[in-house]
Amino acid sequence: LLAPAGAQAQGAYPNRTITVVVPFAAGGPTDTVTRLVAESMSRDLGQTVVVENVGGAGGTLGAARVAQARPDGYYLLLHHIGMGTTPSLYRKLSYDAVGGFEPVAMVTEVPMTIIGRKNLPANNLQELVALVRQERQKLNYANAGIGAASHLCGLLFQKAVDAPMTTVPYRGTGPAMTDLIGGTVDLMCDQTTNTTEHIRAGAVKVFAVTTPERLASLPEVPTAKEAGLPGMDVTIWHALYAPKGTPAEVVNRLSRAVQAALRDEKVVARFADLGTAPVTQEQATPAATRAFWQADIAKWRPVIEAAGEYAD
Numbered sequence: 001l002l003a004p005a006g007a008q009a010q011g012a013y014p015n016r017t018i019t020v021v022v023p024f025a026a027g028g029p030t031d032t033v034t035r036l037v038a039e040s041m042s043r044d045l046g047q048t049v050v051v052e053n054v055g056g057a058g059g060t061l062g063a064a065r066v067a068q069a070r071p072d073g074y075y076l077l078l079h080h081i082g083m084g085t086t087p088s089l090y091r092k093l094s095y096d097a098v099g100g101f102e103p104v105a106m107v108t109e110v111p112m113t114i115i116g117r118k119n120l121p122a123n124n125l126q127e128l129v130a131l132v133r134q135e136r137q138k139l140n141y142a143n144a145g146i147g148a149a150s151h152l153c154g155l156l157f158q159k160a161v162d163a164p165m166t167t168v169p170y171r172g173t174g175p176a177m178t179d180l181i182g183g184t185v186d187l188m189c190d191q192t193t194n195t196t197e198h199i200r201a202g203a204v205k206v207f208a209v210t211t212p213e214r215l216a217s218l219p220e221v222p223t224a225k226e227a228g229l230p231g232m233d234v235t236i237w238h239a240l241y242a243p244k245g246t247p248a249e250v251v252n253r254l255s256r257a258v259q260a261a262l263r264d265e266k267v268v269a270r271f272a273d274l275g276t277a278p279v280t281q282e283q284a285t286p287a288a289t290r291a292f293w294q295a296d297i298a299k300w301r302p303v304i305e306a307a308g309e310y311a312d
């Protein structure tokens with residue numbers, strides 16, 4: 001329990017502020033999850049953990065920044081399912097999207113919701129499908145760039161509806177939500193961590209959730225399947241990463257801090273209110289996170305190859 005007095009001050013990790021890069025704009029779902037976890041990690045680590053938003057290009061700009069950083073445990077990345085899709089979607093990157101990182105800990109899995117501006121002339125999913133088939137590219141669909149969760153969900157939706165819309169890319173769904181509430185874009189598919197409060201406030205219209213079962217946090221909202229649109233089963237996982245070459249003891253210390261955050265009652269309660277939950281403590285280990293991440297890359301590769309949709 002009692003560390004030698006000098007050890008903490010001199011070499012023990014961490015002995016200064018840690019930065020976690022969110023590869024999307026402030027105010028969006030990745031930012032919300034990261035800020036909750038970072039605040040709790042600060043208490044466990046005894047150091048401030050600050051969040052830096054580096055949005056753009058579907059999360060690849062922020063990921064590049066961390067892959068190219070010094071591997072000392074002070075500059076980290078909290079990213080989502082984009083870590084599973086980017087290696088197949090992007091053919092030219094300035095960083096190694098697989099080998100450039102040490103996975104630290106999985107954090108959460110988040111359902112998505114299909115939402116629209118509040119005066120959209122459709123009041124349920126069936127009416128929305130009819131509207132999209134009729135208006136097609138006249139409707140604007142907001143997303144956070146290629147590889148973003150909102151992009152993947154939008155692809156699934158347009159495939160299920162069998163009609164294209166006009167895509168409007170943002171640096172994150174935080175600013176996209178502002179425009180949806182303002183009515184300058186028509187539709188979006190976004191994580192419940194960003195949409196729940198706006199749905200409850202009536203600032204946007206909700207058409208469906210993308211999970212097989214309804215959510216306790218939004219019990220009145222039908223699943224896409226029960227509302228007549230099968231094939232829309234999508235949840236978005238998040239994990240923390242350090243640059244490749246970060247010492248194992250540092251990665252393990254960070255993983256323990258994430259695990260402590262995921263046991264924090266305040267984090268658990270806020271996650272539940274926003275329609276999500278922490279992953280298990282076993283899942284929040286470096287080895288389990290690496291296995292999940294690698295499996296997700298393998299899962300998405302054939303899907304992306306079959307779709308033939310790449311970003312250069």
Ligand code: MLT
Pocket residue numbers: 024025028029030031080143144147148149150151171172173174190
């Ligand atoms: C965000 O944090 O802005 C989102 O996770 C973007 C997205 O992937 O749709």
